[in-house]
Amino acid sequence: MKSSERHGDPGSFFEGPSGAPALTSCAMADPKTTSNEQLELASCGAGDREIQAQLFNRCFDKHVRGSDLVWRYDKNPQGAALSALLRAPDGQPVCGFAYSPRRFLSFGDEAGSFFGGQQGDVMTDPDWRKRGIAGHVAKRLEADTARAGFPFNWGFPNRRSASVFTKLGWETVGVIRPWSYFFESGPRARKIRFAEGRLAAARLPLDVWRARAKRKSAATREQGSIEVIEQFPAEVLELSRQVESRFALMVRRDADYLNWRFFEAPSAGYRALAVRGKDGGFAGYVVVQPPAEGDDIGWIVDLLAPEEWACAAALEAGLDYLQKAGSRVARASAVDGSWWQQRLEAWGFLRPKPENHLFVYIYVLDAEHPLLDRARDASTWYLTDGDRDDDPIG
Numbered sequence: 001m002k003s004s005e006r007h008g009d010p011g012s013f014f015e016g017p018s019g020a021p022a023l024t025s026c027a028m029a030d031p032k033t034t035s036n037e038q039l040e041l042a043s044c045g046a047g048d049r050e051i052q053a054q055l056f057n058r059c060f061d062k063h064v065r066g067s068d069l070v071w072r073y074d075k076n077p078q079g080a081a082l083s084a085l086l087r088a089p090d091g092q093p094v095c096g097f098a099y100s101p102r103r104f105l106s107f108g109d110e111a112g113s114f115f116g117g118q119q120g121d122v123m124t125d126p127d128w129r130k131r132g133i134a135g136h137v138a139k140r141l142e143a144d145t146a147r148a149g150f151p152f153n154w155g156f157p158n159r160r161s162a163s164v165f166t167k168l169g170w171e172t173v174g175v176i177r178p179w180s181y182f183f184e185s186g187p188r189a190r191k192i193r194f195a196e197g198r199l200a201a202a203r204l205p206l207d208v209w210r211a212r213a214k215r216k217s218a219a220t221r222e223q224g225s226i227e228v229i230e231q232f233p234a235e236v237l238e239l240s241r242q243v244e245s246r247f248a249l250m251v252r253r254d255a256d257y258l259n260w261r262f263f264e265a266p267s268a269g270y271r272a273l274a275v276r277g278k279d280g281g282f283a284g285y286v287v288v289q290p291p292a293e294g295d296d297i298g299w300i301v302d303l304l305a306p307e308e309w310a311c312a313a314a315l316e317a318g319l320d321y322l323q324k325a326g327s328r329v330a331r332a333s334a335v336d337g338s339w340w341q342q343r344l345e346a347w348g349f350l351r352p353k354p355e356n357h358l359f360v361y362i363y364v365l366d367a368e369h370p371l372l373d374r375a376r377d378a379s380t381w382y383l384t385d386g387d388r389d390d391d392p393i394g
Helices: 010-015 046-060 066-074 133-147 159-167 187-194 198-202 204-218 236-244 255-263 308-324 339-346
Strands: 002-004 040-043 082-087 093-105 114-124 152-155 171-182 225-229 249-251 271-276 282-289 297-304 329-335 358-364
Touching (some): 040 133, 046 082, 171 187, 171 339, 187 198, 187 204, 236 249, 236 255, 255 271, 297 308
Parallel strands (some): 002 040, 297 329
Antiparallel strands (some): 040 082, 093 114, 093 249
16 A cells, blocks of 8 residues: 655644545445555545545445535644545545544643544445455554654444454443433333333333432422523633543533534534523533434433532433423433443433443553553543534434
């Protein structure tokens, strides 16, 4: 395989350098007559988003546009993504990866904050799979992200690809599962629960009753108010700092990042609710994703509130919003053993069957980094669905 250097000097990694002009359509090189040695690997920039979108749509049967990837890769306030494409001789994209920077803090230490690369959009054209080419792209981006100063990369590979990443040297640091809160036990709700087994569906009415009791017990009695917001206020940074001080690792949540992540997202599918105290001060937020038309599942995507009463008020507000929006089920993903898993369980969310899970993986780039041990236990992180790179979640 040929390797082409197009990213410039290491200092330009976060600037989103331009790549070669994108193809207007995918030429169909024949994988049966094209050898791996004929493929060309190069780093990508803002000029490559259309051709990356073509590969994305072919791999995932979706319909993203180049502008959607501009949002994901180039507009992130925490830095532009590092990405690479492997192309056939005629320019056809056959394999690509991307890593988006996320700013981590450990127990609120501003001076020791660092960027980790979140893996996303791992994609190999279906006609070009089982040739070992993904490993070549992975190696290229390992070098790119190491030069950018990332101590590790991280992500959520599915069960099918997990063994591939293990062979490439990735480590499992956590197991993440989708927890479910059922608002009702009617036929459509039972059908959803049936995916977890016949017995789970049969006992759903009892589980719904128990969930309501748990929710009532956990709800706050302190006075406050809830309001729908269309932008995050600057005060959210102080709330983030307070919560960061309690966790081994947490991605910084300031107004610029949250507005980009949720309000500027191409799906336009998120709603944010602010919690305000008696004095009107901003005390926390919850982000939800209401169900799409014809769907029954909504998502609790992200939540931040330093004080216990505000955290309870935010979760209650999120559930209430989703129920009024037509959800029969509210879901949220949590790492086993984490604070978020404990919170969801206390509110009546139901665990899925054991095999229904994903992994949290890291790839170590700096074995001497002082916070590496903390990165190796995702149950100590502050991690919600909002920390995943999906848009929309689910």
